[in-house]
Amino acid sequence: MYPRxxxxxxxGDNAPGAPVSGAVMAAKAxxxxxxxxxxxxxxxxxxxxxxxxxxxxxxxxxxxxxxDAGEQPVGALRRKKDSSMVVALNxxxxxxxxxxxxxxxxxxLLAGGVMTVGRLKGVDRPAISAVLPSRKGGGVLLVDAGxxxxxxxxxxxxxxxxxxxxxxxVLGWNPVSVGLLNVGAEEGKGCETVKQAYSRLKGRxxxxxxxxxxxxxxxxxxxxxxxxxxxxxxxxxxxxxxxMIFHSLKAELADGALSKVGGLLxxxxxxxxxxxxxxxxxxxxxxxxxxxxxxxxxxxxxPAAIMNGCRVGVExxxxxxxxxxLQEIRTPD
Amino acid sequence: MYPRxxxxxxxGDNAPGAPVSGAVMAAKAxxxxxxxxxxxxxxxxxxxxxxxxxxxxxxxxxxxxxxDAGEQPVGALRRKKDSSMVVALNxxxxxxxxxxxxxxxxxxLLAGGVMTVGRLKGVDRPAISAVLPSRKGGGVLLVDAGxxxxxxxxxxxxxxxxxxxxxxxVLGWNPVSVGLLNVGAEEGKGCETVKQAYSRLKGRxxxxxxxxxxxxxxxxxxxxxxxxxxxxxxxxxxxxxxxMIFHSLKAELADGALSKVGGLLxxxxxxxxxxxxxxxxxxxxxxxxxxxxxxxxxxxxxPAAIMNGCRVGVExxxxxxxxxxLQEIRTPD
Numbered sequence: 001m002y003p004r005x006x007x008x009x010x011x012g013d014n015a016p017g018a019p020v021s022g023a024v025m026a027a028k029a030x031x032x033x034x035x036x037x038x039x040x041x042x043x044x045x046x047x048x049x050x051x052x053x054x055x056x057x058x059x060x061x062x063x064x065x066x067x068d069a070g071e072q073p074v075g076a077l078r079r080k081k082d083s084s085m086v087v088a089l090n091x092x093x094x095x096x097x098x099x100x101x102x103x104x105x106x107x108x109l110l111a112g113g114v115m116t117v118g119r120l121k122g123v124d125r126p127a128i129s130a131v132l133p134s135r136k137g138g139g140v141l142l143v144d145a146g147x148x149x150x151x152x153x154x155x156x157x158x159x160x161x162x163x164x165x166x167x168x169x170v171l172g173w174n175p176v177s178v179g180l181l182n183v184g185a186e187e188g189k190g191c192e193t194v195k196q197a198y199s200r201l202k203g204r205x206x207x208x209x210x211x212x213x214x215x216x217x218x219x220x221x222x223x224x225x226x227x228x229x230x231x232x233x234x235x236x237x238x239x240x241x242x243x244m245i246f247h248s249l250k251a252e253l254a255d256g257a258l259s260k261v262g263g264l265l266x267x268x269x270x271x272x273x274x275x276x277x278x279x280x281x282x283x284x285x286x287x288x289x290x291x292x293x294x295x296x297x298x299x300x301x302x303p304a305a306i307m308n309g310c311r312v313g314v315e316x317x318x319x320x321x322x323x324x325x326l327q328e329i330r331t332p333d
Numbered sequence: 334m335y336p337r338x339x340x341x342x343x344x345g346d347n348a349p350g351a352p353v354s355g356a357v358m359a360a361k362a363x364x365x366x367x368x369x370x371x372x373x374x375x376x377x378x379x380x381x382x383x384x385x386x387x388x389x390x391x392x393x394x395x396x397x398x399x400x401d402a403g404e405q406p407v408g409a410l411r412r413k414k415d416s417s418m419v420v421a422l423n424x425x426x427x428x429x430x431x432x433x434x435x436x437x438x439x440x441x442l443l444a445g446g447v448m449t450v451g452r453l454k455g456v457d458r459p460a461i462s463a464v465l466p467s468r469k470g471g472g473v474l475l476v477d478a479g480x481x482x483x484x485x486x487x488x489x490x491x492x493x494x495x496x497x498x499x500x501x502x503v504l505g506w507n508p509v510s511v512g513l514l515n516v517g518a519e520e521g522k523g524c525e526t527v528k529q530a531y532s533r534l535k536g537r538x539x540x541x542x543x544x545x546x547x548x549x550x551x552x553x554x555x556x557x558x559x560x561x562x563x564x565x566x567x568x569x570x571x572x573x574x575x576x577m578i579f580h581s582l583k584a585e586l587a588d589g590a591l592s593k594v595g596g597l598l599x600x601x602x603x604x605x606x607x608x609x610x611x612x613x614x615x616x617x618x619x620x621x622x623x624x625x626x627x628x629x630x631x632x633x634x635x636p637a638a639i640m641n642g643c644r645v646g647v648e649x650x651x652x653x654x655x656x657x658x659l660q661e662i663r664t665p666d
Contacts, residue, residue, distance in 0.1 A: 135581070236545050249606060
């Protein structure tokens with residue numbers, strides 16, 4: 001059976017246009033069936049603008065409500081049972097879909113995932129992961145990228161297991177190496193939580209020890225584990241630093257005629273680099289630790305990012321990664 | 334009285350050459366007296382290569398031992414009473430110097446500072462701070478940059494007070510605004526420690542609320558408070574991201590003849606930008622919360638960075654910042 005994708009067509013800054021186009025692109029490219037969940041009239045309108053789509057693969061499910069990006073997650077989930085996100089989560093729960101893709105409110109998707117679909121047995125806290133580009137060309141999977149701002153050592157161990165299974169089974173990375181984000185490379189460094197996580201991870205074959213933030217983007221370690229506070233700071237610092245450098249280069253290039261010529265010649269190179277650094281390009285971020293696959297796309301996702309999210313979701317659903325985590329996490333360490 | 338500087342002449346990767354040259358440069362530029370502390374023979378040798386220096390300002394104190402960068406701080410401090418760092422710390426304690434500048438082992442300098450010079454009354458944990466360049470051209474002071482990996486809410490409040498006094502009195506920034514590094518801008522975001530720190534900082538006039546990592550380098554907030562784990566991750570992520578971008582740009586520039594020409598034209602612009610991002614250029618990082626001024630220079634400091642450290646140290650000593658912190662921190666909030 002080919003995985004069926006439910007799409008929260010009202011989630012994200014560009015909804016329903018981007019989710020609808022992205023879903024149609026995914027249906028065409030992957031041959032998978034996609035169900036658009038949201039305001040039927042608006043989705044039909046967006047579909048009408050597509051100029052033809054595979055009708056046997058693309059279906060529509062009406063859900064009039066919308067959970068906005070700024071809403072308090074749990075309250076919104078309770079109040080808005082008819083929202084696109086809640087209806088799509090229920091489809092996943094009831095087996096009407098095999099994977100859910102959403103660019104909507106992250107906190108609501110996470111809380112809704114736990115409340116509706118449920119945690120995987122043995123996982124205390126589901127995590128968000130993000131794939132970042134690395135200097136060596138491969139990628140780096142960061143777990144947790146922001147779901148759990150107060151994590152205990154056992155949570156970090158679970159993140160490591162979930163991350164390494166996902167990296168190996170879904171992303172196809174081989175070998176998988178797991179590092180603990182820390183303030184120094186030597187054992188014994190770091191805060192209490194991280195030190196305890198280190199001693200629990202020590203026996204695992206894929207664990208290579210601590211990694212400093214400076215070295216993460218090198219890509220020597222392909223799964224990097226941290227709590228969600230630190231993971232969020234890491235991701236946003238990468239964004240902020242890249243933004244500052246591009247801004248400064250622009251200013252430098254506006255200075256002096258020779259530089260201006262150089263800048264013009266370099267524009268395509270800059271554009272390629274910016275694209276490479278834009279981790280939303282890599283498609284969705286899997287929520288790891290739920291009993292079914294849920295993919296979070298960036299709120300600003302365009303059609304291509306949504307299609308990438310669907311592709312990742314389909315691979316996630318087919319990979320058997322969730323069962324593999326279930327088995328590994330049950331094994332006492 | 335003009336502050337007298339003690340220099341740990343054996344600290345750092347380029348010792349004693351860089352500390353000796355940097356100290357002589359500082360004596361010439363600032364007119365302050367500097368005492369070089371370390372292996373006398375090697376310091377005299379380095380001085381001999383200087384081709385003249387103001388002998389009335391530059392003195393030498395023999396201390397044969399050296400604490401290395403990799404040594405365990407407390408053990409090294411106990412064992413090596415004759416080391417340049419311990420002797421210099423004692424000079425500061427006994428009033429033979431007014432400020433200490435060192436590019437040596439950070440942990441040892443911090444622990445030695447607490448053990449020898451002592452904490453400021455009301456400060457539980459001294460912090461390291463770092464000045465970063467900002468997009469707007471001013472700077473951003475990050476406290477704590479790595480001293481306290483497990484900080485409690487009251488420590489973050491103390492970092493905020495020490496940072497704002499330092500920014501105002503020593504760096505001369507006006508107005509000073511303090512932000513709490515967090516995963517979102519709204520009140521109520523973050524881990525327990527940060528939430529509690531927020532509610533304690535709320536009443537302070539210079540406190541502007543949470544700041545996300547992405548916005549730190551913009552410079553809208555000039556003092557950014559976090560625990561040492563997060564501060565270290567922030568700093569090293571800035572370094573790692575900048576390194577990756579420069580590496581990728583280089584690779585892009587090697588691609589195609591037009592890009593190569595562009596790259597050559599841009600070399601000076603790149604060099605200027607790299608220099609601007611190199612926060613060690615900004616001179617030393619003050620250890621805040623000790624009862625006397627201690628400045629930590631980057632381990633890889635050259636003469637210019639050491640001279641900057643001396644300049645910052647002299648300003649720190651003259652500013653009255655330590656007394657101002659003492660008074661502010663005693664005031665119940």
